Amino acid sequence: MVWVNSILQGVLLGGLYALFAAGLSLIFGIMRLVNIAHGDLIVLAAFLGLVVTSSLDIHPLASLVVVVPAMALLGYLLQYLLLNRTMSDDILPPLLVTFGLSVILQNVMLETFSADPQKMNTGALDTASITVGALHIGVLPLLMFAVAIAVIAGLQWLFYHTAIGRAFRATSDNADIAQLMGLNKKHVFSLAMALSLAVVAIAGIFLGTKTSFDPSSGPARLIFGFEAVIIGGLGNLWGTLFGGIILGVAQGIGAQIHPGLQQLAGHLVFLILLAIRPNGLFPRVAH
Amino acid sequence: MLEVKALTSFYGDFQALFGIDLAVGENEVVSLIGSNGAGKTTSMRTITGLLHCDANMVLWKGQPIGHLRPDQIAKQGIAMVPEGRQLFPSLSVEENLRIGAQVNRPGFWNLVRVYELFPVLGERRNQASTTLSGGQQQMVAIGRALMANPEIILFDEISLGLAPIIINQIYEALPNIIDNGLSALIVEQDIARALKIAHRCYCLSEGKITLSGGTDVITQDDVSQAYFGV
Ligand SMILES: Nc1ncnc2c1ncn2[C@@H]1O[C@H](COP(=O)(O)OP(=O)(O)OP(=O)(O)O)[C@@H](O)[C@H]1O
Ligand SMILES: [Mg+2]
Numbered sequence: 001m002v003w004v005n006s007i008l009q010g011v012l013l014g015g016l017y018a019l020f021a022a023g024l025s026l027i028f029g030i031m032r033l034v035n036i037a038h039g040d041l042i043v044l045a046a047f048l049g050l051v052v053t054s055s056l057d058i059h060p061l062a063s064l065v066v067v068v069p070a071m072a073l074l075g076y077l078l079q080y081l082l083l084n085r086t087m088s089d090d091i092l093p094p095l096l097v098t099f100g101l102s103v104i105l106q107n108v109m110l111e112t113f114s115a116d117p118q119k120m121n122t123g124a125l126d127t128a129s130i131t132v133g134a135l136h137i138g139v140l141p142l143l144m145f146a147v148a149i150a151v152i153a154g155l156q157w158l159f160y161h162t163a164i165g166r167a168f169r170a171t172s173d174n175a176d177i178a179q180l181m182g183l184n185k186k187h188v189f190s191l192a193m194a195l196s197l198a199v200v201a202i203a204g205i206f207l208g209t210k211t212s213f214d215p216s217s218g219p220a221r222l223i224f225g226f227e228a229v230i231i232g233g234l235g236n237l238w239g240t241l242f243g244g245i246i247l248g249v250a251q252g253i254g255a256q257i258h259p260g261l262q263q264l265a266g267h268l269v270f271l272i273l274l275a276i277r278p279n280g281l282f283p284r285v286a287h
Numbered sequence: 288m289l290e291v292k293a294l295t296s297f298y299g300d301f302q303a304l305f306g307i308d309l310a311v312g313e314n315e316v317v318s319l320i321g322s323n324g325a326g327k328t329t330s331m332r333t334i335t336g337l338l339h340c341d342a343n344m345v346l347w348k349g350q351p352i353g354h355l356r357p358d359q360i361a362k363q364g365i366a367m368v369p370e371g372r373q374l375f376p377s378l379s380v381e382e383n384l385r386i387g388a389q390v391n392r393p394g395f396w397n398l399v400r401v402y403e404l405f406p407v408l409g410e411r412r413n414q415a416s417t418t419l420s421g422g423q424q425q426m427v428a429i430g431r432a433l434m435a436n437p438e439i440i441l442f443d444e445i446s447l448g449l450a451p452i453i454i455n456q457i458y459e460a461l462p463n464i465i466d467n468g469l470s471a472l473i474v475e476q477d478i479a480r481a482l483k484i485a486h487r488c489y490c491l492s493e494g495k496i497t498l499s500g501g502t503d504v505i506t507q508d509d510v511s512q513a514y515f516g517v
Contacts, residue, residue, distance in 0.1 A: 163389070166378065170386055173375040176337055179357035180367055182390035182435070 001134045002256060010252025012141035014245030015148030016210065019203035020225035021232075021240045022151060023196035029235045030172045030192040031087065033094045037102040039222030041197060044105060045071050045204025046213050047113055050120055060120040060209050068201040075197030079190040087189065102218065109215035117212035120205070144206045148244070151199060152237050158195075159237075168192060227270040233280025242281065246273070288313045288470060289334070289365070289439055290346040296326075296333045296494075303329040305494040311439060316471045318481040318502070321491035322514055327474045328370050330491070331441045334472075335367050336360040362390045366437035370444050370474075372428040374416040381412040383427050387434030394436030395467050401430040404460060422453030429457070429464070439470040446475065458484065478510050490514060 024038050035041075045067055052063040082101075086093040128139040159165035170178040171188045179185050207213055207221065224247060232243030247266050254265020273281070289311040296304040304326050311317045321327050332338045334345055336357035345353040347363055355363075366387075374383050384401055402409035405426040411419060416427055425445055432440050446454040461484065465471055475481040482488060482502045490498040490513035498505070498513035 166382055166386055167389070169377045170375045173377050174373055176357075177369060177373045177375070178386075179337070180335055180361050180369075181386045181431075182358045182361045184356060184358045 003253075005135055006252040006256040007249055008135060008137065008252075009141065010249035011245050012137075012145045012248070013252065014228075014241070014248030015141075015145035016203065016206055016244070017224050017228045017247050018148045018241040018244030019144075019151060019199065019206060020221050021228035021244055022148075022155060022237060023199040023203070024222075024225045025229045025232075025235065025237065025240050026155065026199070027192055027196045028229070030168050031175075031189050032091050033083065033087070034091065034098070035196075036095060036098040036222065037105055037218075038098075038200065038225060039220065040102045040105040040109075040218030041071070041200050042204045042207060042221045043213055043215065043218045044109060045197075045201045046120070046208035047109060047118070047215075048201075049205045049208050050113075050118055053120055060122055060205060061125075064202065064205055067205060068198050071197040071201035071204075072194040075200075076190045076194040078197075079193035080186060083193065084186045084189055106215050106218060113215060115214055115216070117214045118208070119212040120208040122209045125209075140209060144210065147202065147206070148241065151202060152241050155195075155199075156237055164191065224266070227266065230280055231270060231273050233283035236280070236282045239280060239282035288315075288348060289472070290349075291330070291334065292344055292346065294330070294333060294340060294344045296329050296338050296340060298329075298338075303494055304333065307491070307494070307496055309489050309496065309499070311470050311472050314465075314468060314470055315487065316465060316473065316485045318485035318488040319472060319474050319491060320478060320481050320488055320510055320514065324493075325491040326494040327491055328443055329494075331367055331369075331443050331472070331474070334360075334441065335365060358390075361435065361437075362392070364392060364436075364438035365441070366432040366435045366439070367441040368425075368428045368432045368443060368445055370447065372421075372424045374424055374427055374431070376415070376417045378416060379413050380408055380416050380419065380427055383416050384408070384430050384434050387431035388436075390435045392436040396433040396436050398434075401433055404433075404463065405430060420453075422449050422456070425449060425453075425457060429460075433464065437469070439472065440464075442471060442473045442475075444474050444476065446477065446480075478507055478514070482507065482510070 020042060024035060027033050027035055048067050048070060049060055049063045052066045053060050083094055083097065086097045122140060125140050129136045130139065159168060167183050167188055170181065171183060171185065175185055228243035228247050229240055231246050232239030246269060250269035251262045251266040255262035291307055291309045294304055294307040295302065307330060319327050319330065329338065333340050336355055340353045342351040342354035347365065352360055352363060378386065384398060407423055408426055408430060416424060419427065445457060473481065473485060482505065485502050487501050488499065488505060489496050490510055492513060498509060
């Protein structure tokens, strides 16, 4: 039963990893931009949640109402004012700039919030659980998982059933010709980054309610996100969710064997899958 | 209506166009003829804003537009059917057409009219655009341009890689399209056809215009001479 339990916890944790990954996958899919600062932006969102929660004296989940639009706006401006200047056929310049941004963000957060680990208190939600037979399922992880599915389903719907989703896909296919359809490439890219950081905001708040975080937590979240994206197959959102789950389960089983093995088990499974299926389990069909 | 003046264009340090002058009037069909690498595609990509040029090198209804972004130029009523069709592979046939209407210009053309013009597209509206034959893909590319209700369409080698029977079908549809008050600038490798369909033509060689005039006076021999830069 311990095993079933750790697998279940792993599945639920996978939802959080999928949230880390979705925003990353989205902007890579639309504009071939690898955002090295993604993890640090997740941590920034968590700190933002902390500030909003304590200054307005509201529940951490209620802070989403402020943090999601704030991060989306930040994403739009970041892309419009900075990253768009680095975009070309060469994927290296934006990679370097976001790497620099990652360093800057970590240092600014260190200056502002100190290196002390922080955590957001969700009150009764922290300990609430549902008991099914011998299994105890935390309500918060369950909620996190449900939100991850809702976010992925929402993105999927946006991509395939709205004009902006059509614009994203067209720009991803052929940015030049998309412009001839009256789409301003810089605006489309900025909207994509806004959407990515809206998801980052959700990921950050859940990160901050689940575990403690500090200004240097970002890069590890970036790695988990990358691993989930690659396992699932680039450009496939449901695959990303599945990749997150595999990663979560591997970590859960690893931790069950020995607590020190949690992270290592996740990385090992990632490396093994990368060796067997370099394109991921569900790569987007090549055109 | 469309005037190109002393247009130059570069790919990095490489100069592809050396001061091109051309004009297309209202309701006029103009052919642009030239051998491989002459700069036909480059001209069209520069006019549509995909390649940079100075503001006054391209005039639209007397106004400079050379400095505008491609999406701004598209909204002014200039559409292109690009070389090699370049449909959006992740969009269905109908989505490819609908995205053409993104420029928000009201007018004669809409989904129903495009499906009337090319009925086969209506039958395949929900298919991925990649599953169509070359000719059908070309119809989508033309339909996509029409959906913008443009005032001029730049056609870049619409017959490239298509079977003769399909080419005939597409050229049969062209007069119907142009009768609805459109101008056209056409790049066509088949010189006889290029002269037959157009009111006027320009010959382009190594980035320079070498011959221009009405198709009533210019003969295929004149073009061949200009073509080979003799
Ligand atoms: N992306 C590019 N980078 C560098 N040079 C280019 C590029 N595209 C075209 N050229 C060069 O510019 C010149 C004009 O090319 P362009 O494609 O405009 O010719 P074209 O008349 O359309 O030829 P074709 O009949 O082959 O389509 C050629 O010398 C070509 O090699
Ligand atoms: Mg060409």
